[in-house]
Amino acid sequence: MxxxxxxxxxxxxxxxxxxxxxxxxxxxxxxxxxxxxxxxxxxxxxxxxxxxxxxxxxxxxxxxxxxxxxxxxxxxxxxxxxxxxEDGAEKPTPDHAAGLAEQDAVWALCATLPTRQRAAVVLRYYEGLPDAAIAEILGCTAGTVRSQIHRALATLRTRLSVAEEVEA
Structure with a gap:
């Protein structure tokens, strides 16, 4: 340049x-x-x-x-x-609308992810970037990006199923 x-x-x-x-x-x-x-x-x-x-x-x-x-x-x-x-008391969730509550729950789950995994998920699913671009941003390889996203999604699935079991 x-x-x-x-x-x-x-x-x-x-x-x-x-x-x-x-x-x-x-x-x-x-x-x-x-x-x-x-x-x-x-x-x-x-x-x-x-x-x-x-x-x-x-x-x-x-x-x-x-x-x-x-x-x-x-x-x-x-x-x-x-x-x-921890005091054991759960924080009440606002009941504005079902959609907002669901979106908030998803973001709360995402917030529990480590920063690098959360960044990889945001770059892939919110920004729509390919693995190579994410790898460049995070300073790692495309394989590491795929691994980070895989781990993040596995963690989210596990936590979501546990939350659903608790609700039932």
């Missing part, structure tokens, strides 16, 4: 920033965490922007950075937090 072809960082963020924030939200399942992960990724990318663009797809680089930023933040959080004791 020639120097003339490198998109200006500010213009790229204006054009793709909302999509990166949506991606961050789907990976983190929390608006605040998503904003922090995207901000961390963009702050890290800014000084290296020309090199990132010359190396290939800047969007894949930023997405991978978002996932890594959230994982790093989560690890720091786990190191410095107290472990709460």
């Amino acid at each position: 020639e120097a003339d072809e490198v998109p200006r960082f500010e213009a790229w963020v204006r054009e793709r920033g909302a999509a990166m924030l949506r991606f961050g939200y789907l990976v983190t399942r929390d608006q605040g965490r998503a904003e922090e992960a995207v901000q961390d990724a963009l702050v890290a990318a800014y000084p290296r922007w020309a090199r990132i663009c010359r190396q290939g797809d800047p969007e894949a680089y930023v997405r991978r950075s978002i996932v890594n930023a959230d994982i790093s933040r989560w690890r720091r959080f786990l190191r410095h937090r107290e472990t709460p004791i």
Whole structure:
């Protein structure tokens, strides 16, 4: 990529920033965490922007950075937090509509997945990306992507069947 072809960082963020924030939200399942992960990724990318663009797809680089930023933040959080004791009381689910409740239950199940598995599932089923593109974003091989998605879906199936048994 020639120097003339490198998109200006500010213009790229204006054009793709909302999509990166949506991606961050789907990976983190929390608006605040998503904003922090995207901000961390963009702050890290800014000084290296020309090199990132010359190396290939800047969007894949930023997405991978978002996932890594959230994982790093989560690890720091786990190191410095107290472990709460469960009180055994279940939180009531809102009864707005059956569709919203089902969608919320699916996202709650997805939120229990490890970040990399959740990112792979989001990129495949929400973003509709092929294995090769997901692998580039997550910094792994296409086989690892398929493995991550397979494990995530197996985990979701198991947890869903357990939840259905509990309801019955």
